[in-house]
Amino acid sequence: MNWRVQVAVHTPAHAALGDLLSYVAPAAVPAGTLVRVPLGRREVLGVAWQSQPMGEADAAMELKPVGAALDALAPLGEAWRDLVAFAARYYQRSLGEIALSALPPQLRDLSSVQLTRRLKRQGGPVADTPEADAAAGALPVSPEQADALQRIAAEPGPFLLFGSTGSGKTEVYLQAVATLLARAPEAQALVMVPEINLTPQLEARFRERFEARFGAGAVVSLHSGMTNPQRLASWLAAHAGTARIVLGTRMAVFASMPGLALIVVDEEHDPSYKQQEGARYSARDLAVWRGRREGAKVILGSATPSLESWHQSRPAEPGDPGGRYLRLAMPSRIGAGALPAVRLVDMRLQPSKTVLSGVLLDAIGQRIARGEQSMVFLNRRGYAPVLACGDCDWKSECPHCSAYRVFHKIDRTLRCHHCGFTERVPRACPACGNPDIAPVGRGTEQLEEHLGTLFAAVTRPDGSPVRIARIDADSTKKQGALAAQLAAVHAGEVDVLVGTQMIAKGHDFRRITLVAAVNPDGALFSSDFRAPERLFSLLMQSAGRAGRDAAYLAAQGSTAEMWLQTHHTDHALFAALRRHDYPAFAAGELAQRSAAQMPPFAFQALLRADARTQAAAQAFLQAASAAAEALEGGAQVVRYPAVPLTIQRVANVERAQMLLESHSRAALQRLLAQWQPVLHALRRTPEGKGVIRWLIDVDPQQI
Numbered sequence: 001m002n003w004r005v006q007v008a009v010h011t012p013a014h015a016a017l018g019d020l021l022s023y024v025a026p027a028a029v030p031a032g033t034l035v036r037v038p039l040g041r042r043e044v045l046g047v048a049w050q051s052q053p054m055g056e057a058d059a060a061m062e063l064k065p066v067g068a069a070l071d072a073l074a075p076l077g078e079a080w081r082d083l084v085a086f087a088a089r090y091y092q093r094s095l096g097e098i099a100l101s102a103l104p105p106q107l108r109d110l111s112s113v114q115l116t117r118r119l120k121r122q123g124g125p126v127a128d129t130p131e132a133d134a135a136a137g138a139l140p141v142s143p144e145q146a147d148a149l150q151r152i153a154a155e156p157g158p159f160l161l162f163g164s165t166g167s168g169k170t171e172v173y174l175q176a177v178a179t180l181l182a183r184a185p186e187a188q189a190l191v192m193v194p195e196i197n198l199t200p201q202l203e204a205r206f207r208e209r210f211e212a213r214f215g216a217g218a219v220v221s222l223h224s225g226m227t228n229p230q231r232l233a234s235w236l237a238a239h240a241g242t243a244r245i246v247l248g249t250r251m252a253v254f255a256s257m258p259g260l261a262l263i264v265v266d267e268e269h270d271p272s273y274k275q276q277e278g279a280r281y282s283a284r285d286l287a288v289w290r291g292r293r294e295g296a297k298v299i300l301g302s303a304t305p306s307l308e309s310w311h312q313s314r315p316a317e318p319g320d321p322g323g324r325y326l327r328l329a330m331p332s333r334i335g336a337g338a339l340p341a342v343r344l345v346d347m348r349l350q351p352s353k354t355v356l357s358g359v360l361l362d363a364i365g366q367r368i369a370r371g372e373q374s375m376v377f378l379n380r381r382g383y384a385p386v387l388a389c390g391d392c393d394w395k396s397e398c399p400h401c402s403a404y405r406v407f408h409k410i411d412r413t414l415r416c417h418h419c420g421f422t423e424r425v426p427r428a429c430p431a432c433g434n435p436d437i438a439p440v441g442r443g444t445e446q447l448e449e450h451l452g453t454l455f456a457a458v459t460r461p462d463g464s465p466v467r468i469a470r471i472d473a474d475s476t477k478k479q480g481a482l483a484a485q486l487a488a489v490h491a492g493e494v495d496v497l498v499g500t501q502m503i504a505k506g507h508d509f510r511r512i513t514l515v516a517a518v519n520p521d522g523a524l525f526s527s528d529f530r531a532p533e534r535l536f537s538l539l540m541q542s543a544g545r546a547g548r549d550a551a552y553l554a555a556q557g558s559t560a561e562m563w564l565q566t567h568h569t570d571h572a573l574f575a576a577l578r579r580h581d582y583p584a585f586a587a588g589e590l591a592q593r594s595a596a597q598m599p600p601f602a603f604q605a606l607l608r609a610d611a612r613t614q615a616a617a618q619a620f621l622q623a624a625s626a627a628a629e630a631l632e633g634g635a636q637v638v639r640y641p642a643v644p645l646t647i648q649r650v651a652n653v654e655r656a657q658m659l660l661e662s663h664s665r666a667a668l669q670r671l672l673a674q675w676q677p678v679l680h681a682l683r684r685t686p687e688g689k690g691v692i693r694w695l696i697d698v699d700p701q702q703i
């Protein structure tokens with residue numbers, strides 16, 4: 001008897017082929033088995049989803065046969081398949097796209113024989129060392145940490161661990177993982193961080209704590225910065241259960257972990273957890289869903305939680321049953337002094353074109369004289385955001401995007417940060433020939449140069465010159481560059497550290513006693529309603545880099561400070577920041593969002609169209625909006641007019657978007673599900689002519 005096998009394969013996003021393709025096999029193929037199947041003229045990797053005997057009705061179908069099955073690998077479990085199916089359904093993507101994107105790329109190229117050899121090299125399960133103490137290496141905990149750990153052990157969660165910077169959240173993660181792994185020999189834990197550069201330091205702490213007990217292969221990393229063989233080895237170890245702890249970025253939420261019992265999402269507020277290309281999923285939200293499906297506990301940790309998570313952790317009140325999360329508060333710092341004093345510098349009182357105020361420079365100079373470190377934060381890389389001619393108003397626009405190319409002085413280039421188009425800086429204005437073209441605005445390169453000039457005559461306590469370093473996406477391109485620069489900061493080989501938001505997140509700098517934000521005002525009046533939330537979070541995280549070692553501060557006779565240069569010293573955001581009062585800030589923001597019926601009090605999705613012309617993109621969106629009117633539940637979803645994106649042209653492609661909003665998540669999901677075939681059909685009408693691609697972004701983080 002032949003069997004009809006339904007297989008998930010990675011089909012083109014707009015092929016409209018359906019979620020599962022049918023193939024024929026001489027025997028049933030267990031669900032979750034990786035198989036090779038023909039697709040067009042290629043043979044591709046797929047995941048067998050279900051098998052059923054072929055009946056008379058199927059006999060007339062000309063189905064292609066299933067190729068080799070990679071049966072040396074245990075099938076992907078039902079819980080993993082449920083996660084993939086939910087993600088595909090909720091985020092409006094094909095099942096095969098989510099499933100195959102979740103697998104390591106190298107797996108697609110291995111034959112059954114090659115995979116068998118690889119698995120033999122991988123080794124067997126890691127044996128627990130019974131004589132090793134489960135609490136080995138654990139640090140003493142504060143009453144706040146002890147209470148959090150007790151409640152995590154006793155209650156189902158999910159938990160929002162609301163701990164100030166330096167409060168010891170990582171130690172809570174470590175001890176929660178240790179307790180869990182000691183309880184069950186097959187248990188696994190998934191620990192997620194928002195960015196790749198935070199993985200090595202966390203991995204070092206977990207290896208130090210757990211390798212003595214579980215062996216060298218018990219802790220693995222999983223992120224896009226690894227080589228394909230490294231990713232495959234980590235994924236196989238997690239899938240086999242030999243890796244007890246998986247550390248990773250957002251992609252790790254799809255790791256196959258048959259013994260998953262705990263998920264930690266560190267810095268859960270970070271927008272990096274939302275994928276911005278392809279399948280636009282939120283790893284944080286999927287982690288919560290996965291924990292509920294698999295019975296795993298979930299800990300979301302942050303000093304500045306997302307407003308969605310904060311709202312979900314609100315306590316019950318009369319008339320309000322409260323949120324689904326349990327809030328655990330840890331307001332005190334461990335081994336650190338008080339939170340930094342926040343000092344505002346009113347730039348309206350400074351001379352025109354002042355970059356760094358005199359009082360701030362004096363404060364940095366005092367730190368240098370005492371041998372302490374300072375951090376100066378500017379969230380704009382490059383030397384200057386634009387190069388301009390004063391005679392004819394020429395500016396360094398990108399010919400392919402509706403944006404300016406950034407001037408990078410270090411290699412004398414103009415570089416578009418959107419499409420990557422790069423040219424050498426012209427000797428004169430291309431429009432009028434004026435040789436006097438000049439940078440406008442400032443980036444981290446210029447700030448580094450400016451500080452070098454200002455402190456050129458200053459010496460350190462040992463008489464050596466001041467050492468200034470810059471950490472941003474440009475200075476850390478080479479392999480190992482970031483690790484080397486961070487090591488230099490930790491070793492005290494840097495006096496002033498200049499950087500973008502890369503240096504504001506998660507790093508444990510023990511000698512930094514001053515942090516300064518040079519120009520934070522841009523986000524105060526942004527059209528993006530999430531901009532104030534992100535700014536507050538970024539500034540709080542930045543402030544948290546200062547004064548993390550109370551013993552060092554006492555020995556130096558110093559205090560930790562956060563300096564803000566602003567033209568809006570009376571803004572409510574800065575008032576809350578001075579008090580380090582996240583709850584007050586969150587209450588104000590949530591009140592505004594409630595009044596405006598914005599998330600988390602409403603649910604949103606974006607339909608985006610990329611086309612050759614802006615008119616074609618908007619025509620497609622308008623036709624899509626008209627078609628949605630006739631769909632069931634269309635009246636429950638508000639569709640706003642189509643508009644160009646803020647940067648409407650990138651790489652010669654025009655971009656437009658339409659916002660959808662509803663008070664009911666279910667109503668929005670019903671409409672989106674019905675809309676998919678309509679949008680596919682619309683591509684083949686005159687309104688779809690000129691449209692290159694379209695996509696749906698559910699719960700968008702950038703509007």
